[in-house]
Amino acid sequence: MAKKSEIAPQAHRPRTLSLFPRKEASAITSSASNGCQPNALSNSKPLSIAPEGHVHVLLITTGSVASVKAPLIVGELFKYSNVKVQVASTNNSLTFFDRNQVTQHEGVQVWTDEDEWQAWSKIGDPILHIELRRWADVVLIAPCDANTLSKIANGMCDNLVTSLLRALAPTTPTFVFPAMNTLMYEHPLTAVHLKTIEEVIGYKVIGPIGKGLACGDVGVGAMTEWRDIVTLVVDQFHLTKQVKQVESGSG
Numbered sequence: 001m002a003k004k005s006e007i008a009p010q011a012h013r014p015r016t017l018s019l020f021p022r023k024e025a026s027a028i029t030s031s032a033s034n035g036c037q038p039n040a041l042s043n044s045k046p047l048s049i050a051p052e053g054h055v056h057v058l059l060i061t062t063g064s065v066a067s068v069k070a071p072l073i074v075g076e077l078f079k080y081s082n083v084k085v086q087v088a089s090t091n092n093s094l095t096f097f098d099r100n101q102v103t104q105h106e107g108v109q110v111w112t113d114e115d116e117w118q119a120w121s122k123i124g125d126p127i128l129h130i131e132l133r134r135w136a137d138v139v140l141i142a143p144c145d146a147n148t149l150s151k152i153a154n155g156m157c158d159n160l161v162t163s164l165l166r167a168l169a170p171t172t173p174t175f176v177f178p179a180m181n182t183l184m185y186e187h188p189l190t191a192v193h194l195k196t197i198e199e200v201i202g203y204k205v206i207g208p209i210g211k212g213l214a215c216g217d218v219g220v221g222a223m224t225e226w227r228d229i230v231t232l233v234v235d236q237f238h239l240t241k242q243v244k245q246v247e248s249g250s251g
């Protein structure tokens with residue numbers, strides 16, 4: 001069995017990375033996860049997890065205003081017992097939510113480009129984008145803005161988010177939730193990029209949906225409702241609701 005990768009804390013690090021030791025082996029099994037075939041999860045068959053296992057959900061946020069939903073997604077996932085959550089964010093996406101609302105949940109951190117470069121000073125130090133992709137059982141890119149979509153489709157890896165996606169095993173289920181202005185969505189390159197990430201990389205694209213957008217336009221381009229994103233993970237990975245402790249001794 002492979003030895004767990006330990007990350008020794010160092011004085012210059014802003015925070016401990018003790019989340020990683022990585023998982024020894026993914027608790028997730030799926031019929032598509034043998035070998036290196038893209039795993040688009042295009043069928044609706046639920047994946048199964050080992051009974052004792054936690055599903056490691058890596059939420060990626062990008063510079064769409066729909067990143068305001070990140071705390072809601074994390075908070076809702078925390079109502080389930082067999083799940084662990086980490087967040088990796090582009091710098092622009094941090095404009096849209098208060099990191100404290102995410103990190104208030106035990107063990108959750110919002111990882112950024114700054115962390116990537118501060119974590120490494122010499123050979124043998126952990127490389128954050130690799131540790132995150134090892135950790136993840138499932139990746140949600142929610143929201144996926146036009147810029148990051150374009151970068152992924154073109155193989156770019158110039159920040160934490162795109163580096164970890166480029167390093168991700170093709171067997172790791174990855175769901176993309178586009179969110180952009182209607183005209184950005186209708187731009188001919190968007191269709192090309194979405195086709196590429198589905199057919200070449202094997203990601204599953206969900207949405208966008210039509211509604212009144214934050215910019216004032218009405219049309220297709222909004223991120224799938226955040227509750228539907230959580231429901232997708234709950235259903236696919238058989239998440240179980242936390243059992244609330246009932247107070248005893250009263251009456």
Ligand SMILES: Cc1cc2nc3c(=O)[nH]c(=O)nc-3n(C[C@H](O)[C@H](O)[C@H](O)COP(=O)(O)O)c2cc1C
Nearest residue numbers: 062063064065090092093145146147148179180181
């Ligand atoms: C207030 C505001 C809202 C934005 N909303 C979106 C959006 O919903 N979708 C999108 O594709 N770009 C949106 N953008 C533009 C992106 O933030 C911009 O393309 C940025 O470079 C994305 O960087 P990132 O992909 O590294 O996060 C918005 C920009 C601003 C200032």
